[in-house]
Amino acid sequence: MSTKSQRLRAILLLVSLELGFLAVLIHLFQIQCLNSNKEDQPLVEPLWTWVKRGNIYGRHYYELASNRDMLSVWADPQQFSPARRARAAQVLAPLLDMAPEEILGLLSKDRGFVWLKRKMDYAQLEPLKTALRKEKVRGIRFKREQKRFYPNGDLVPHVIGFANYDNKGIDGIERSYDDLMMSYEKVTYVHQDGLSRPTDPRDIKDNGPDFSNSVVLTIDEMIQYAADVALTQACEKWQARSGSAIVMNPKTGEVLAMANYPSLDLNDYGRTQEFKKRNRAIWFAYEPGSGFKAFTMAAALSENVVTPETLINCENGRYNYHGDIIRDTHPSGVISATDILVRSSNIGIAKISEKLGIQRLGDYLQAFGFGASTGIDLPYERRGNISALKRWSDEGAGFIGFGHGITVTPLQMLTAMNAIANKGILMKPYVALEVRDGEGRVLQRMQPTEVRRVLSVNTAEQVVRMLVKAVQDGGNKEAQVPGFKVAGKTGTAQKADAGGYSDEKYVSSFIGFLPADNPKISVIVVIDEPQGEHLGRKVAAPVFQQIAVRTIELLTVSSQLAYSRSGNESLSQ
Amino acid sequence: MNHFYNIGCPKHPLETPSVKQRRTRNSFWSRCLSSLRYLFNENRGTHPDHILSFIIFCLLAIGIIMVYSASNIISYDQYNQDSYHFLRQQLYACVLGLMGMFIAARLQYRHYRRLSKPFLGLALLLLILVYTPLGLTVRNIDTGKEYHRWLRIFGVSFQPVEFVKLALIIYVADFLGRRLNHIRSLSKGILPSVLVLGVFFMLIYRQPDFGSALLISMVVLVMLFIGGARMSQIALVGIVAGFFMYLMVKNDADYKLDRLLAFFYSDTPSQVDKALSALSIGGLTGTGFGSSLYKLYRLPFAHTDFIFAVIGEELGFVGTASILVLYMLLIWRSMHIAMRAKDTFGSSLAVGISALFGFQTLVNVGVVTRMLPTKGITLPFISCGGSSLMMNLILIGVLLSVSRSDSSPTTYPVWKR
Numbered sequence: 001m002s003t004k005s006q007r008l009r010a011i012l013l014l015v016s017l018e019l020g021f022l023a024v025l026i027h028l029f030q031i032q033c034l035n036s037n038k039e040d041q042p043l044v045e046p047l048w049t050w051v052k053r054g055n056i057y058g059r060h061y062y063e064l065a066s067n068r069d070m071l072s073v074w075a076d077p078q079q080f081s082p083a084r085r086a087r088a089a090q091v092l093a094p095l096l097d098m099a100p101e102e103i104l105g106l107l108s109k110d111r112g113f114v115w116l117k118r119k120m121d122y123a124q125l126e127p128l129k130t131a132l133r134k135e136k137v138r139g140i141r142f143k144r145e146q147k148r149f150y151p152n153g154d155l156v157p158h159v160i161g162f163a164n165y166d167n168k169g170i171d172g173i174e175r176s177y178d179d180l181m182m183s184y185e186k187v188t189y190v191h192q193d194g195l196s197r198p199t200d201p202r203d204i205k206d207n208g209p210d211f212s213n214s215v216v217l218t219i220d221e222m223i224q225y226a227a228d229v230a231l232t233q234a235c236e237k238w239q240a241r242s243g244s245a246i247v248m249n250p251k252t253g254e255v256l257a258m259a260n261y262p263s264l265d266l267n268d269y270g271r272t273q274e275f276k277k278r279n280r281a282i283w284f285a286y287e288p289g290s291g292f293k294a295f296t297m298a299a300a301l302s303e304n305v306v307t308p309e310t311l312i313n314c315e316n317g318r319y320n321y322h323g324d325i326i327r328d329t330h331p332s333g334v335i336s337a338t339d340i341l342v343r344s345s346n347i348g349i350a351k352i353s354e355k356l357g358i359q360r361l362g363d364y365l366q367a368f369g370f371g372a373s374t375g376i377d378l379p380y381e382r383r384g385n386i387s388a389l390k391r392w393s394d395e396g397a398g399f400i401g402f403g404h405g406i407t408v409t410p411l412q413m414l415t416a417m418n419a420i421a422n423k424g425i426l427m428k429p430y431v432a433l434e435v436r437d438g439e440g441r442v443l444q445r446m447q448p449t450e451v452r453r454v455l456s457v458n459t460a461e462q463v464v465r466m467l468v469k470a471v472q473d474g475g476n477k478e479a480q481v482p483g484f485k486v487a488g489k490t491g492t493a494q495k496a497d498a499g500g501y502s503d504e505k506y507v508s509s510f511i512g513f514l515p516a517d518n519p520k521i522s523v524i525v526v527i528d529e530p531q532g533e534h535l536g537r538k539v540a541a542p543v544f545q546q547i548a549v550r551t552i553e554l555l556t557v558s559s560q561l562a563y564s565r566s567g568n569e570s571l572s573q
Numbered sequence: 574m575n576h577f578y579n580i581g582c583p584k585h586p587l588e589t590p591s592v593k594q595r596r597t598r599n600s601f602w603s604r605c606l607s608s609l610r611y612l613f614n615e616n617r618g619t620h621p622d623h624i625l626s627f628i629i630f631c632l633l634a635i636g637i638i639m640v641y642s643a644s645n646i647i648s649y650d651q652y653n654q655d656s657y658h659f660l661r662q663q664l665y666a667c668v669l670g671l672m673g674m675f676i677a678a679r680l681q682y683r684h685y686r687r688l689s690k691p692f693l694g695l696a697l698l699l700l701i702l703v704y705t706p707l708g709l710t711v712r713n714i715d716t717g718k719e720y721h722r723w724l725r726i727f728g729v730s731f732q733p734v735e736f737v738k739l740a741l742i743i744y745v746a747d748f749l750g751r752r753l754n755h756i757r758s759l760s761k762g763i764l765p766s767v768l769v770l771g772v773f774f775m776l777i778y779r780q781p782d783f784g785s786a787l788l789i790s791m792v793v794l795v796m797l798f799i800g801g802a803r804m805s806q807i808a809l810v811g812i813v814a815g816f817f818m819y820l821m822v823k824n825d826a827d828y829k830l831d832r833l834l835a836f837f838y839s840d841t842p843s844q845v846d847k848a849l850s851a852l853s854i855g856g857l858t859g860t861g862f863g864s865s866l867y868k869l870y871r872l873p874f875a876h877t878d879f880i881f882a883v884i885g886e887e888l889g890f891v892g893t894a895s896i897l898v899l900y901m902l903l904i905w906r907s908m909h910i911a912m913r914a915k916d917t918f919g920s921s922l923a924v925g926i927s928a929l930f931g932f933q934t935l936v937n938v939g940v941v942t943r944m945l946p947t948k949g950i951t952l953p954f955i956s957c958g959g960s961s962l963m964m965n966l967i968l969i970g971v972l973l974s975v976s977r978s979d980s981s982p983t984t985y986p987v988w989k990r
Contacts, residue, residue, distance in 0.1 A: 007912060009799045010924060014908040017931040021901045024938050025894060031849065031942060032890035036856035081710075133653065193646075194870025 044189040044203075047196060051438065052146055053167050054181035054212040056160055056174070058221040059256075059433060064160050065174065065266075067211075068149040070119035071142060073128070077107045077114055079139040091135045092116065095128055116140070119147045119165075146183065148174075153266035155228070156219050158279035159258050159378065159431055162269050172279065173215055173432060175379045180213045180435055209438020218254035218433045222558075223247055226550035227257040231525065234543045235261040238530030244281040244410045245543065247551055250418035250513050250522040252448035253427035255376070256551070282374075282381040285407040286507045286526065289493025290536070292403030293349045294467060294511075295416055297341055299364035300352045302459045306337045308466060312348045314340070319347040322395045326350055341466045342474040344490065346402045353401025354394060361397050362389035367454045368416035369426055370408055375451070376429040384408040403493060410509075414524040416454075417511050420463050421487070421519040424455035468516045478541035481514055481548045488512020488544065490536035495529070506534035510544040514552070521551050621678050622976035625906045628899055629674075629954065629969050635884075635896060636955035636962075637663055643868045643883040644876035644957055659876055659957050666959035670966030677970025678977065682919055685971065689740075689747035693769070696740035699724060699733035700776040721780050731960030734777055734785045738792070739964055739971075741773060742925035745793050749800035750918035756801045763802045766793065767810050778821065784948030788932055790814065795928040796921055799911075847871050848882035848941045852893070859889030876957040878949060881941045896955070897938070904931045910976040919975045926968050 056065035073096065080088065089103040096103065096117045106114050125142060132140055148163040161172015169178035190203035227245045235243040240261070247257035260280045264272040278284070300306045317331025330343045340348035353361055366372070371386035388396060388405040399405045411429060419426040428449040435444040455463070467487035471479050479488050488510060495505035508530055513522035525540040525547070533539055637660070644659035652658040702708060702724055709723035709730055723730050748766045755761040770793045777786040798807055851867035854860060865886045868875040875883055885893045904927050911923030930953050937952045939945035951958050953965045 003801065006799055006801055006920075009801075010908060010912055010920075013795060013799060013924070013928065014905065017904050017908075017927075017935070018901055020931070020935045021897055021904070024935065024942060024944070025897050027942050027944060028852070028885070028890060028893050028897070028938075031852045032855055032885060032893065033857050035853060037850075037853045038856060191866075193866075194872075199869060 045192055046187045047190050047192055047198065048185050048187050050146070051184050051186050051209060052211050053148065053163065053183040054214040054438070056181075057214060057216045058152075058156075058219050058224070059217060060221055061216070062155075062221045063151045064156065064217065064219075065163070066149050066151055067146045069122045070145050070147040071122045071125050071128075072118040072145045073116040073120065074141050074143060075107060075114060075116055075139055076112050076141075077109050078112055080107050084137070084139075087135070088137045088140065091131060091137050092140070095124070095131055096120070119145055150266035152221070153268075154263060155221065156217070156224050156258065157264050157266045158260050158277070158281070159217065159219060159255075160266060161379075162266060162277075171277070171380070172378060173217065176377050177213075177215050177432060177435070181215060183212055211438040213438065213443060214436045216433045216436060218249075218256065218431050219258065220256045220554070220558075222554045223547075223551050224257040224259065226554070227259040227523075227547045228263070230543045230546040230550070231259045231261050231527075232263070234525075234539065235527060235530075238527065238532060238539055240527045240531070240539075241529040242275075242280055242284065243525070243527040244284060245523065245525045245547060246281050246410055246414050247521055247523050247547060248414055248418060248429060250421040250519045251427070253415070253418065253429045254433070254448070255429055255431045256521065257547075258431070279378065279380070280410070280526075280528075282376065282378055282409055282411045284526065284528065285382050285384045285409055286528065287406065287493045287496065288403040288408050288413055288509065289491040289507065290344045290346075290402060291413060291489045291491030291509050291511045292408075293341055293344065293401065294420065294463060294489050295365065295368055295370075296349055296353055296356070296361065296401040297337065297466065298420060298455055298459060298463045299361055300337075300356050301462050302364065302455050303356060303360055305356050306352055308336065308338045308462055310337045311335065312337060312340060312351055314343075314345045314347045317347070319350070321347075321350055321398055324399075326398070338466045338469055341489065342470045344470075344474065349401045350398030353397040353399075356397065356401075358389060358392060358394050358397040358400070361400060362386070364454070365389065365400075365406075367426070367452060368419060369451070370406070370412055370416065374409075374411055374415050374429050375449075376411060377432050381411070382409050384412055403491065410524050410526045413509075413511055413526075414522055417513065417524070418522050419454045420460050420467075421513040421522055422460075423457045424453050424460040426451040426454050464516055467512070471512065476510075476537055476541055478537060479510055479512060479544050479548075481545060481552065484514045484548075484552065485516040486512055486514040486548070487516040487519075488541075490541055492534055492536045505529050508534055508536040508539035510536050510540035512544055512548075514548060520555060521548065523547050523551070620977060621973035622906060622910060625903070625910070625969070625973060625976065628903045628906065629966070632896070632899055632903075632954040633667060635892075635899075637667060638862075639880055639884050639887075639955060640876055640957045642863050642865070642887060643880050646869055647876060662959055663957055663962065666962045667966075670963040673963060674966040674970035674973070677967050678973035680974055682922060682971065682974040683916075685743050685922070685974075686747045686750070686918060689744045692736075692740035693744045696733065696737045696773070697776075699736060700773070703733060703780065720782075722782055731963075732958075734780070734782055734789075735960045735964035737773055737777065738789060738929060739968060741770070741789060741793060742796070742922060742929065742968070743971075744769065745796045745800075746918050746921035746925060749796065749921045750916065757803055763797050763806055763810065766797065771814075782949065784936070784950045787948075788929070788936065788950060791932050792925055792929045796925045799924045800917065800921055845940065845943050845947060848879050849943055851882040852885035852942065855886040855889040855893075857890050859885070859887050859892060862887050877951055878937065878956065879941060880956050881938055881952055884955075885941075900930070900934045903927075907972055910972060914975050923972055923975050926972050929968070930965075 052067045055063055058064055085104060085107045088107060089100040092103050093100040098117065103116060106116055146167060148167060150160065159172055161169060161174035163169045163174045167183055169175040169181070186208055188208065190198045191200035192198050227247055231243050231245040243261040245257070245259045246255060248255050258281045262276045264276045301308070311334050313334045314328060314332040316333055317328040319326045326346050328345050328347055332339070332343050332345055335343065335345070335348065337352070365386060371384055373381050373383055385407045388400060392400070392405065396405065415426065415429050428451050430446050432446055434442050434446060437443050464487050467489055468485055470476060471486045471488045476488060476490055480486055489512065491509040491511065493507045494501035494503070495507060497505065507526060507528050509524065509526040511524040513519040523544050525543040527539050530539045640663045641660040645656040648658040649656045703721045707724055707726055708721050709725045711720045711723065722732055722734065724733055745766050749756065752762060756763070770790055774786045774790055777789065794807060794810070847867055851865065851872060865883045867886055868883045872879045872882055881893065884896065907923055907927035907930070911920045911927060914920035914923055933950055933953050936945060936948055936950045940947055940950070951961050954962065
C-alpha cells in the first residue's frame with residue numbers, strides 16, 4: 001500500500017467485512033442455538049393419493065372388473081423451442097404410434113399442459129425413457145393413470161356394464177354401484193420429500209386401502225359360462241336375431257347367470273355396435289305367448305274360477321272368439337284344466353280368462369310384477385307394456401290369457417315364475433351379493449327380499465303340479481332333466497308386425513324350474529326370431545335342458561365344496 | 574503467440590545459447606518443458622502464503638463432502654440413478670481448479686498486467702457468445718423466463734460470468750496501477766473503469782443475473798475506493814448507477830420488484846423460510862451428516878445456492894460457525910496480503926479478490942439466513958458448480974502469487990520480517 005489513506009481504507013474494508021461476518025455469526029447463533037426448534041422438522045405431511053376404483057368379482061371371486069396401471073404422456077408446450085418441438089415430434093412419433101404432425105400440433109399449442117397420449121401400455125415407460133435420454137429430448141412427462149380392465153370381459157358383460165374413460169360407470173353394476181366403487185382421493189400423513197414422494201418405508205403399513213369398495217356378484221361364473229355357451233350355440237344354430245337366458249335361485253331371487261346373445265368383450269367396448277351392448281334379459285320386451293298361460297291359470301285357480309280337474313271344451317282346435325278365430329297347435333276336445341296347460345290350448349285358456357274377467361286377471365298380473373320394474377339392481381330395466389289390461393274389455397282378457405297384447409321382459413317372466421316355484425311368494429331379483437371394502441371386509445350383504453305373496457301355497461303347488469305334467473306328458477321331452485322333476489312351460493309367440501302378427505317372426509321361449517318339489521334353480525330361455533324352426537319346444541327347450549343339467553351338476557359339485565360361502569343354505573343340497 | 578509460453582520464464586543467467594541451441598530452445602516442446610521446469614523449481618523466490626492455502630483446503634474438503642450429501646438424491650433422480658454425478662463434477666472441477674491455482678500461484682503476478690486487455694476482450698466475447706447457439710438457454714418452468722447464463726463448448730458447459738470476475742479484477746487492478754497519479758480526477762481516474770464496468774453490468778444484467786452484476790460492481794467500486802478514488806466521485810457514480818438501476822427495475826418489475834416486495838411483505842412460507850427451518854432444526858450440533866430432510870426437494874438448489882442451509886441442518890451451529898470462521902480467516906489473510914503487496918497492482922488484485930469472496934459469502938449466507946432477498950449467488954469453494962469453483966481457485970492462485978512477492982528480498986515472507 002503506497003499511501004496512508006489507502007491503508008486506512010483497506011483496514012476499513014477488512015473491518016467492515018469481518019463485522020458483517022460477525023453479524024451473520026450472531027444471527028446464526030440466534031437461529032441455531034437460542035431459537036432452535038427441533039420440532040420444526042417436516043415429520044409428517046398430508047399426502048393425497050387416489051384410491052383405485054373397486055373391483056367386481058363373481059361369486060367364486062373371479063375378477064370380472066379390475067384396474068390396470070396405464071401410462072399417460074404429457075408435456076408443457078411452453079418449454080419447447082420450435083427446433084426442440086420438431087425434434088421431439090420426430091423422436092416420439094414411432095414410440096407413441098402417432099403421426100409427427102399430430103405431436104407437433106399438440107406441442108405448438110399455447111398452453112402449459114397438453115396430453116400427448118393417454119393410457120398407453122405401462123411397459124412402454126422404460127423404452128420411452130431410454131429413447132428420450134438417448135435422443136436428448138427433454139420436457140416429456142409421464143403420469144400413471146388407471147384404466148378399467150375386464151379380465152373376463154366376455155363372461156357377463158351386460159351385468160358388469162362399463163366404466164368410461166373417466167372411470168365413471170355408465171352401465172350395469174358399474175353404474176348402479178358407481179357411488180360405492182368410485183375412486184376417491186384419500187389423505188394420509190406420511191414422511192415425504194418436496195415432491196410428495198413418501199420417504200419412510202415405516203409409513204406404508206396402515207394407510208388405508210388402495211382400492212375402493214368392491215362388489216361381489218351373485219353370478220356364478222361356471223353357470224354363467226354354461227348358460228352363455230348353450231345360448232350362443234342355439235342362437236347360432238337357429239340364426240336367431242337375439243337371445244337371453246337367465247338362471248336364478250327361485251327362493252332368494254339371486255341371479256346365478258344372465259346370458260345374452262349377441263354378446264361382447266368389455267375390453268372392446270368402444271368398438272362394439274350399440275345393439276350388442278343391450279342387456280336383453282332386462283331390456284327385451286316381447287309378447288310372451290304360451291309361457292304366460294301358467295300365470296293366467298294360477299290366477300284362475302287362485303280365484304276358484306277353475307280347479308285342475310274342471311273340464312273345458314277346446315272346440316277341436318278352432319274357435320270363433322268374439323269374431324276372431326283362435327287356433328290350437330294340438331286340437332283337442334273336452335279336456336281338464338291341467339291338460340289345457342299340458343296341451344297348451346289357446347282356446348281353453350282364452351275361455352278361462354274370459355271367465356276370470358280382465359279386472360281380476362290384471363290384478364294378478366300386476367301382483368306377479370308385470371308392467372313394473374322388478375327392482376333388480378341394474379340400470380335401464382324395461383317395464384314391459386300391460387296397458388292393454390286397462391284399455392281392453394273382458395273379451396280381450398282371452399288374448400292376454402295366452403300372452404298376447406302385452407309385453408314382458410325375460411326377467412319379469414322368470415321372477416313371476418319364481419313366485420310360483422317359491423310357494424306363492426314373489427322375491428326381488430338381485431345380482432350384487434355383497435359389498436366389500438378395500439381390505440376385503442364385508443360392508444353390506446344383500447338379503448333376499450320378499451315383495452309380496454301372490455298365491456296361496458296350495459294354489460302354487462297346484463300350478464307346479466300342472467307345470468310338471470306339462471313337461472312330462474306334453475311335448476316338452478326336450479326339457480326333461482334325468483333324475484329331476486322339472487316344472488316348465490314352452491312359449492312360442494308370433495311377433496307383432498305392422499297391422500297384425502307376422503308369420504315368419506317368432507319369439508321362442510322356455511321357462512321352468514327344478515326340482516319341482518323343492519326348487520333350486522329356475523331358468524328362462526328366450527330366443528328371438530329363430531330361422532327354420534320356431535316352436536319353443538324345439539328351439540328353447542333344449543337350451544333349457546343343457547343349462548339346467550350343467551347347473552345342477554355344478555351346484556352338486558359346489559355344495560360338496562361348501563358352496564354356500566355367502567350363507568345361502570338354500571343353495572346347498 | 575510465442576511470448577505466451579514464455580510468461581514468467583526468465584532466461585537462465587548462465588546460459589549463453591548458441592544459434593543451434595537457440596533454435597531448439599525456441600521450439601514449442603522445449604518452451605513447454607522450460608515452462609514446466611520453471612513451475613516446479615522449488616528454489617526460486619519466496620513462499621506463498623501457506624495459511625491461506627490451508628484455509629482453502631479446509632473449505633474445499635467441507636465443500637466436497639457436503640456437495641455429495643446435498644446432491645446425491647437429486648443426482649440419483651435426475652441422472653439415471655447415478656448418485657455421484659454432482660460429486661464427480663465437483664471433483665473434476667476441483668482437480669482442474671487446483672492445477673489452475675498452482676499455475677497461477679507459480680507465475681509472477683506482474684505478468685498478469687499483460688493479460689488485462691486480452692482477458693477483458695475474451696470476457697466480453699464470452700458474454701456475447703451466450704446469445705449464439707453456443708449458449709445454453711435455460712427456461713424456468715413456472716415463469717417461462719429464459720436464462721442465458723451458460724456457454725457450452727465441446728461438451729463442457731460453464732458460466733462466463735465467473736471468468737468476467739477474474740478479467741474485471743485484473744483489468745481494474747492494472748488500471749489503478751497505471752493511473753495512480755490521476756486517480757483523484759474524474760475523467761482520467763475512475764470514469765474509464767466505471768464505463769467498462771457499466772458495459773459488463775448491462776451484459777450480465779441482460780442474462781439475467783442481477784445478483785452477479787451487483788456483486789461485480791460492488792467489487793469494482795471497492796477496488797476504486799481503496800485505490801484512492803475520491804469519496805465524492807464514488808458517491809456520484811453510486812447515485813447515477815442507482816438512478817439507472819431504478820429505471821431498469823421499474824421496467825422489469827415482475828422480476829425483481831416483486832421479489833423485493835415478497836421479501837419484505839410475504840406471509841406465505843417461501844423457500845427462504847424453509848432454509849431458516851433447516852438451520853433451526855440443526856441446532857447446535859446438527860442432525861448428523863446425510864440426514865437432512867430439507868435437501869429432499871424442499872430447499873430449492875439445495876446443493877448450490879442453499880447448501881449452507883443443508884450444512885446448518887446436518888452439522889449444526891458447529892458446522893456453520895466453523896465455515897464462517899474459515900471465511901473470516903480467509904478475508905483477513907487476503908487483506909493482509911493486499912496490505913503487504915509491494916505495488917498498487919498487487920494490492921489492488923488482492924483487495925478485489927478479497928472483496929469478491931467477502932461479499933459473495935456474505936450475500937449467500939445473508940440470503941440463507943433471511944437477512945437479504947434471494948439473489949442466486951453461490952457460496953465460494955463449497956457450493957456445487959464447476960466453473961465457479963475453478964475460477965475461485967484460480968483467483969486464490971493469483972492471490973497466492975501476490976503473496977509470494979518478486980525476488981525482491983525486502984518484501985516476503987511476512988513472518989521473516
